[in-house]
Amino acid sequence: MIISGNRTNLRFLSDLLITLFFWGYTIIVMIFILSATTGINNGVTRTLNTTFKTTNSEVQAVILFGFTIFIVIYLLLFTNHLYNQKRFGHLTRRTYPKTVTEHDLLSLQLMSAENIEKLQNNYMVFERNPIISLEEEKQHEESH
């Protein structure tokens, strides 16, 4: 099922190297933000705080804000979930729909009964589209 292989080692190696380069960048990001958030100063936080003209407390403020927003969103979604469950959960607002009849299909006014019957064959070739054209469909819609 899964297609793998068909890839030269050189190509794989180059993909891996560039990916590792991005991981290097990502790891620096992670170290900086996690260190600054927890207040653990190291070379990375000192250098980057100087470069960005920022302090650990400012980074902590953004992370705390993000965490608070996450909790708020989670609680809002959860409240919405509980509300829906309580308000609508026990209701059966519709019965199961009836099956589609030939009349339903014809009422779409997209295809003739003759073509619908043809389509029930095992193998069918249509030189012209059996469905009405878009222009005709629009005319039908406008006339209703």
Next chain:
Amino acid sequence: MNFFSGPYGVVASFVFWYPFLMALFWMAGSILFLRTKENKQNDIDIDGFDWPMISILVPCYNEEDTIMETVENLTGLSYPKKEIILINDGSTDQTTYLLEELSKKHSEVRVIQLEQNQGKANALQVGLFASKAEYLVCVDADALLADTAPYYMVHQFFVSGERVGAVTGSPSIRNRNTLLSRMQLVEYASIIGAIKRTQRLLGKVMTVSGVVVTFRKKALVDVGLWDRDMITEDIAVSWKLQKRFWDVRYEPRAICWMLVPETLSGIWQQRIRWAQGGQEVVLRHWRILFSWKQRRLWLIFLEQCVSTIWAFSWLFITLVLIFSANTFQDLLFWLTLTSFFLVFISMIQLFISLVIDSRHNGVMKYYLWAAWYPAIYWMVNTLVVVVALPRAIKSRYKGGYAVWSSPDRGLKKS
């Protein structure tokens, strides 16, 4: 903290805070979906259920490379009552002959040859008229269904499913041999999975996955079938169904193995089409904003609009940065505090989403390739939105059949 000052401070602030907050939103949504829905799903009793008949519709346009394998997969499914309808949408390659052969070989395969290419939605419409079942499983011609997928999707219609109009499955990527396909693997499993889970929690989804979805025929007839003039028929029909209050459910256990493009131009074309499709839907259904009954659709409508505005804002700020830079260092927007925060939150979101999705398809090991996403990959998706907008407006103005060619389907098996 004052990140943004100067004349473009508001735009720059929006460019930072919108993706930051949305990442938190998708994370919260997918974790809650896992807790309230996914964890409570019991395994279904396949043998003890009277499964209804299904019609599997496969639109085919120049599918000579993949159609034989797809049909072998579909005929081999254990689902007890099924018919497979292959609709040739005016192919110009060997598909026509292959389909003829397949109809002779398999009794449950029916073939409709359309000699004019008029788009996937048109082919699906023909397939619906040809079908004898009430449930239509629509599968792309390059996709393979997991044996249990039809059971999981159809079962949803019978679990308090009187309002269910469609159940979308979970696409999983087959070709994993290139960097681009692995990046898309991470994206499908995390970003797309997280968005679907959160939207489902809110009650409405932006779109079913066109590659694998099961429709209730009654619902499709009720909304007038797929739109033949929309470039992405799956997005368009999702909106039509939900506007008529048919539910669209997401079934992450219904795995469908699919192929993704492995070239930049292939991804570019595919994503332009997706973005254009989303924008076309926004342009067509904007009146929902004036209907209180449609309020549950407002959120996904607004998210689509704001995301488009964000793409333009990002482009604007980037251009301002480029033209106002005095030194090379000013151009390195990866090395700013705001970029660091976005990379941080993005990596956490990717990790959480992959952990959740990995329960169904074991994709966690591909987290190795996730580092590309916050560094580069999202930029392509953003530029795509910018390029797609004029096309969407033009397409809405011009009308006509939405016809497109499939993007490349990656490298063949070695």
